[in-house]
Amino acid sequence: MPRREVATVGEVTPTPTIKTVAEAAGVSPASVSRALNGNPTIAPEIVERVMRAADAVGYRPNGIARSLRTRTTKVIALLIPDIGNPFFTAVARGVTDAAEAEGYTVLLCNTDEDPEKERRHLAVAEQARVAGVVLSPQGRDTDISRLRQSRIPVVVIDRPLREKTDAIVVPSFVGARDATRHLIEQGWSRPACITGPASADTARARLRGYRAAIREHDGMPEIVAHADFRQDGAMLAARELLARADPPDAFFVANAPMALGTLAALAERGLRVGSDVGFVSFDDAPWAPYMTPPISVVAQPAHPLGERSARLLLESLRAPVERRPRRITLSPTLIVRAISHRPRRG
Amino acid sequence: MPRREVATVGEVTPTPTIKTVAEAAGVSPASVSRALNGNPTIAPEIVERVMRAADAVGYRPNGIARSLRTRTTKVIALLIPDIGNPFFTAVARGVTDAAEAEGYTVLLCNTDEDPEKERRHLAVAEQARVAGVVLSPQGRDTDISRLRQSRIPVVVIDRPLREKTDAIVVPSFVGARDATRHLIEQGWSRPACITGPASADTARARLRGYRAAIREHDGMPEIVAHADFRQDGAMLAARELLARADPPDAFFVANAPMALGTLAALAERGLRVGSDVGFVSFDDAPWAPYMTPPISVVAQPAHPLGERSARLLLESLRAPVERRPRRITLSPTLIVRAISHRPRRG
DNA sequence: TTGTACGCGTTATCAG
DNA sequence: CTGATAACGCGTACAA
Numbered sequence: 001m002p003r004r005e006v007a008t009v010g011e012v013t014p015t016p017t018i019k020t021v022a023e024a025a026g027v028s029p030a031s032v033s034r035a036l037n038g039n040p041t042i043a044p045e046i047v048e049r050v051m052r053a054a055d056a057v058g059y060r061p062n063g064i065a066r067s068l069r070t071r072t073t074k075v076i077a078l079l080i081p082d083i084g085n086p087f088f089t090a091v092a093r094g095v096t097d098a099a100e101a102e103g104y105t106v107l108l109c110n111t112d113e114d115p116e117k118e119r120r121h122l123a124v125a126e127q128a129r130v131a132g133v134v135l136s137p138q139g140r141d142t143d144i145s146r147l148r149q150s151r152i153p154v155v156v157i158d159r160p161l162r163e164k165t166d167a168i169v170v171p172s173f174v175g176a177r178d179a180t181r182h183l184i185e186q187g188w189s190r191p192a193c194i195t196g197p198a199s200a201d202t203a204r205a206r207l208r209g210y211r212a213a214i215r216e217h218d219g220m221p222e223i224v225a226h227a228d229f230r231q232d233g234a235m236l237a238a239r240e241l242l243a244r245a246d247p248p249d250a251f252f253v254a255n256a257p258m259a260l261g262t263l264a265a266l267a268e269r270g271l272r273v274g275s276d277v278g279f280v281s282f283d284d285a286p287w288a289p290y291m292t293p294p295i296s297v298v299a300q301p302a303h304p305l306g307e308r309s310a311r312l313l314l315e316s317l318r319a320p321v322e323r324r325p326r327r328i329t330l331s332p333t334l335i336v337r338a339i340s341h342r343p344r345r346g
Numbered sequence: 347m348p349r350r351e352v353a354t355v356g357e358v359t360p361t362p363t364i365k366t367v368a369e370a371a372g373v374s375p376a377s378v379s380r381a382l383n384g385n386p387t388i389a390p391e392i393v394e395r396v397m398r399a400a401d402a403v404g405y406r407p408n409g410i411a412r413s414l415r416t417r418t419t420k421v422i423a424l425l426i427p428d429i430g431n432p433f434f435t436a437v438a439r440g441v442t443d444a445a446e447a448e449g450y451t452v453l454l455c456n457t458d459e460d461p462e463k464e465r466r467h468l469a470v471a472e473q474a475r476v477a478g479v480v481l482s483p484q485g486r487d488t489d490i491s492r493l494r495q496s497r498i499p500v501v502v503i504d505r506p507l508r509e510k511t512d513a514i515v516v517p518s519f520v521g522a523r524d525a526t527r528h529l530i531e532q533g534w535s536r537p538a539c540i541t542g543p544a545s546a547d548t549a550r551a552r553l554r555g556y557r558a559a560i561r562e563h564d565g566m567p568e569i570v571a572h573a574d575f576r577q578d579g580a581m582l583a584a585r586e587l588l589a590r591a592d593p594p595d596a597f598f599v600a601n602a603p604m605a606l607g608t609l610a611a612l613a614e615r616g617l618r619v620g621s622d623v624g625f626v627s628f629d630d631a632p633w634a635p636y637m638t639p640p641i642s643v644v645a646q647p648a649h650p651l652g653e654r655s656a657r658l659l660l661e662s663l664r665a666p667v668e669r670r671p672r673r674i675t676l677s678p679t680l681i682v683r684a685i686s687h688r689p690r691r692g
Numbered sequence: 693t694t695g696t697a698c699g700c701g702t703t704a705t706c707a708g
Numbered sequence: 709c710t711g712a713t714a715a716c717g718c719g720t721a722c723a724a
Contacts, residue, residue, distance in 0.1 A: 015496060017717055028695045033719055043693065058495060063473040064413045065717030068700050073410070075453070075474075083429070084439050084632075093430050096456055105470055107421070108454040110442055124451055127409040128421075149404060150361055231632065263636045286430075286577065287633035290609045363701055374711045379703055387709060411701030414716050 016057040025053035036061065067129065076313060077107040077125035077133045079118065081200075081229065086256050086285040087302050088136070091157065094306020095134055102314050104131065113138050113197060113229065126150050132313040134306075137161055139199045153316040155309045159201040160327075166316060168309050168328040172202050172282070175298035175332035176209025176252065179280040182296070182334060183250045184217060188278040192223035192248030194237050194258055200229065206254045206282060223248045227258055234261030242269055250278030256285040259295070274338060284335060293338035301330050362403040371399035382407065413475065422659060423453040423471035423479045425464060427546075427575065432602050432631040433648050434482070437503065440652020441480055448660050450477065459484050459543060459575065472496050478659040480652075483507055485545045499662040501655045505547040506673075512662060514655050514674040518548045518628070521644035521678035522555025522598065525626040528642070528680060529596045530563060534624040538569035538594030540583050540604055546575065552600045552628060569594045573604055580607030588615055596624030602631035605641070620684060630681060639684035647676050 014020075018036075022029040027046060034042045035050035053059075067073050078095050080088040096106045107130060109121040118138045125133055126146055132153045135144070140162045144154050156167040176193075183191045193210040196203030207224065214220050225241055227233035234253065241248055242265060251266075253259045259281035266273055273279045274293045281288075284299035308328065316323065360366075364382075368375040373392060380388045381396035399405075413419050424441050426434040442452045453476060455467040464484045471479055472492055478499045481490070486508045490500050502513040522539075529537045539556035542549030553570065560566050571587055573579035580599065587594055588611060597612075599605045605627035612619055619625045620639040627634075630645035654674065662669065 013495075018719095019717080029718080030695060030697095030720080031693090034694090037719080039719095041693065046694085058492075060469070060472050060492070060496065062414075062475065062717050064410060064419070064475050065700090066719080067410045068408075068414050068702090068716090069718045069720085071700070078454075082439075083442070084435055086432075089430055089435050092454070093428075093456065096429070096454060100455075105467075105474070106454050108424075108438070108442060108452050109446075110439065121451075123406075126406050128451070129408065129410050146404075146406070149359075150406065257632070260632055260636050267636070285633070286603070286606055287631070287637075290606050290613070291633075291636070292613075292638045364703095365701080375701090376703080376711060376713095377709090380710090383703085389709065392710085408701050411716090412703075414700090414718090415702040415704080417716070 016059045017062065018059070020057050021050060021054045021059045024057050025049045071129075073129050073131050074104045075107055075128065075130045076104050076310065077109060077121070077128070077130045079109045079111055079121050079125070079133065079135045079137075081111055081113050081136060081138070083108065083110055084257070085229070085283075087283045087300060090302030091136075091306035091309075094303040094308075095310045096306075097303075098307040098310035098314075104310075104314070111136075111138055113200060115139065115142070118142060122147065126152060131317055134309045134313060140201055153313055155313045155316075157305060157309045164325045166312055166326050168305055168312065168330065170300045170305065170330050170332050172205035172332070173209040173212070175282065175300075175334070176206040176254075177212045178209075178334045179282070179296075179298050180210045180213035180252050181216070182336065183252060183278045183280055184213060184220070186250075186278055188250035190221060190223060190246070190248045191250040191252055191278065192225065192241050193252045193254070194225045194227055194234055194241075194262060195254040196227065196229040196258070198226060203229070203254055206252075210252050221246075227261075229255055229258060231257040231261040231264075234258030235264045236261075238262040238265035239268070242266075242271075248277075251280070253279075253281040256281060256283040256288075259283075259285070259288075263291075280334075282332075289337065296337045297335050299333045299335050305330055362405045363408065364405070366403050367396065367400045367405045370403050371395045417475075419475050419477050420450045421453055421474065421476045422450050422656065423455060423467070423474070423476045425455045425457055425467050425471070425479065425481045425483075427457055427459050427482060427484070429454065429456055430603070431575070431629075433629045433646060436648030437482075437652035437655075440649040440654075441656045442652075443649075444653040444656035444660075450656075450660070457482075457484055459546060461485065461488070461545075464488060468493065472498060477663055480655045480659060483547075486547055499659055501659045501662075503651060503655045510671045512658055512672050514651055514658065514676065516646045516651065516676050516678050518551035518678070519555040519558070521628065521646075521680070522552040522600075523558045524555075524680045525628070525642075525644045526556045526559035526598050527562070528682065529598060529624045529626055530559060530566070532596075532624055534596035536567060536569060536592070536594045537596040537598055537624065538571065538587050539598045539600070540571045540573055540580055540587075540608060541600040542573065542575040542604070544572060549575070549600055552598075556598050573607075575601055575604060577603040577607040577610075580604030581611045582607075584608040584611035585614070588612075588617075594623075597626070599625075599627040602627060602629040602634070605629075605631070605634075609637075626680075628678075635683065642683045643681050645679045645681050651676055 018029045018032045022032045035047040099106050111118040136158045156165050195207045225237035227237040253262050280296045282298045284297045288295050288297050364375050364378045368378045381393040457464040480501050482504045502511050541553045571583035573583040599608050626642045628644045630643045634641050634643050
């Protein structure tokens with residue numbers, strides 16, 4: 001039985017390649033490649049013919065093959081603890097915006113403050129030969145030597161690495177100290193600090209900032225709880241603090257999800273924020289201004305941070321030689337809203 | 347001048363390939379490949395030697411080359427309107443969780459309800475030869491025929507497509523109707539609806555649900571505004587509604603960012619939610635329970651939706667033949683919190 | 693200006 | 709069980 005000449009129903013049509021187009025246009029694959037890539041050394045008439053043919057056969061360039069050949073990728077990896085944290089959501093949005101503006105796409109990886117997950121994601125990024133990595137590292141000693149070896153540029157954000165790298169950071173210490181000072185100025189006498197896991201640099205820095213402010217006042221107690229940077233963990237921590245013999249009368253909370261958890265614990269006890277207790281948190285979540293009363297925060301420029309980190313990364317891609325690491329510092333802003341003011345009482 | 351035999355400082359070390367490992371281990375590239383991929387038809391002793399050599403030379407498999415050869419990728423694309431919308435943040439988290447559990451990574455794309463951006467992202471996904479796409483389409487007529495041609499499976503979420511595809515949806519109509527009914531039951535007599543752009547299916551469905559509830563009551567006016575599913579747009583819309591001669595006395599808002607915008611507009615006017623006006627919104631944002639008073643919402647199971655969509659996608663990857671499209675429906679839940687209750691007055 | 697031929701790093705096939 | 713060898717689809721020196 002002779003081979004059928006026509007495609008049978010259900011038979012797979014091979015996806016068109018540059019070769020398919022070449023045949024359809026009656027030119028060589030090389031010319032197709034040139035036409036498609038806007039190579040100047042090619043007759044406009046051929047370009048036209050190739051375009052038409054490509055369209056006709058429904059050709060799509062194979063990015064994989066191109067990447068293999070050119071040894072480049074239009075992908076950058078973004079490693080953050082948790083996309084659910086509004087700070088990192090905004091960062092991610094900034095990164096994708098800047099990346100897309102340059103024709104790159106973003107591989108999203110949640111590390112969950114887990115060194116093992118982080119390691120795995122870094123390995124994946126390396127094997128995928130991503131053009132670069134924007135990394136919010138789990139700790140100061142995250143190992144990025146493999147990336148270096150593979151000459152994949154890295155921009156570290158939010159938390160610095162012990163190693164010297166491109167980095168964009170927001171000084172947490174200052175923000176935390178100012179926030180705590182603000183609480184004290186408002187008349188609260190027992191501010192507590194709910195911070196993140198000690199492994200996280202930002203958690204430690206925010207704690208140090210809190211401590212610095214407390215120590216400016218003789219006899220003022222340090223009331224500290226470490227949670228996991230997440231809502232539920234902070235709720236438990238806040239509960240525990242509130243159950244103590246002499247509970248805090250104000251809270252400085254180290255990020256937005258934990259702020260919600262703390263607010264939940266306060267609500268359980270029937271404590272009204274702003275009148276019964278003072279409150280400031282890190283990160284200006286979208287909802288912060290709309291709480292009643294609006295809550296005061298230390299705002300980080302999250303979206304710009306994401307944008308700039310992506311741009312810095314793409315710059316370093318274009319850099320012909322190894323530059324020395326750039327460290328950029330963006331400032332946090334204390335935004336005072338109604339909540340942290342202590343009402344005068346009789 | 348003879349070629350230097352040793353590497354000069356600053357000279358680039360070529361990244362080790364399977365061939366490098368082969369030489370170091372004294373075997374053929376084929377054996378290295380077999381050893382690395384756990385191919386059973388290879389002597390354990392060779393495996394050992396290869397592993398050692400790979401480690402010694404610092405070998406990392408080149409995913410690009412592998413993908414070219416195997417014609418597969420461990421990447422899925424996620425196209426959503428906006429990662430900043432907490433609903434999609436949760437979806438994204440669900441998708442990444444499920445994907446990573448199977449060794450896949452996620453390409454994140456924001457479409458911003460923009461058909462052109464969506465088209466571009468779909469093209470990128472196709473060229474990247476992603477294993478599959480999870481898509482929250484901009485409209486009912488988003489063209490995914492190219493994906494089909496390339497045999498890239500698609501799971502549509504949140505909003506159905508006119509075309510028959512795998513889909514996971516949450517019936518917006520029912521949720522919206524129930525929410526509006528609830529407002530009316532609570533005694534509000536002029537509930538307004540602030541919904542999204544008419545291009546979005548969910549926006550229209552939520553509006554229809556609102557209308558259905560309103561029409562159950564003779565003489566009750568339909569008060570409708572279309573915004574852009576974003577905070578600022580909703581604020582403007584709400585302002586406009588409130589400035590009317592006979593303003594609404596309650597709001598059904600079609601998503602979480604717009605809920606914040608609406609709350610802002612209410613705050614401007616000094617209107618207290620829960621006592622002066624009624625309020626229900628779509629999507630149970632993390633902050634919803636912690637507003638004072640806590641606001642009622644129509645909750646969508648966002649994280650599970652993301653998880654299941656990714657799993658459905660990966661299943662269809664494994665399916666040997668074309669299955670007929672599966673349509674999964676997850677139910678929304680009206681969560682009644684303090685805010686929507688109308689206080690009795692004198 | 694165009695075409696031919698090679699190689700990017702893998703894996704799969706096919707002999708041995 | 710192992711090793712040559714041929715693709716995968718593309719870009720680009722090199723030759724014509």
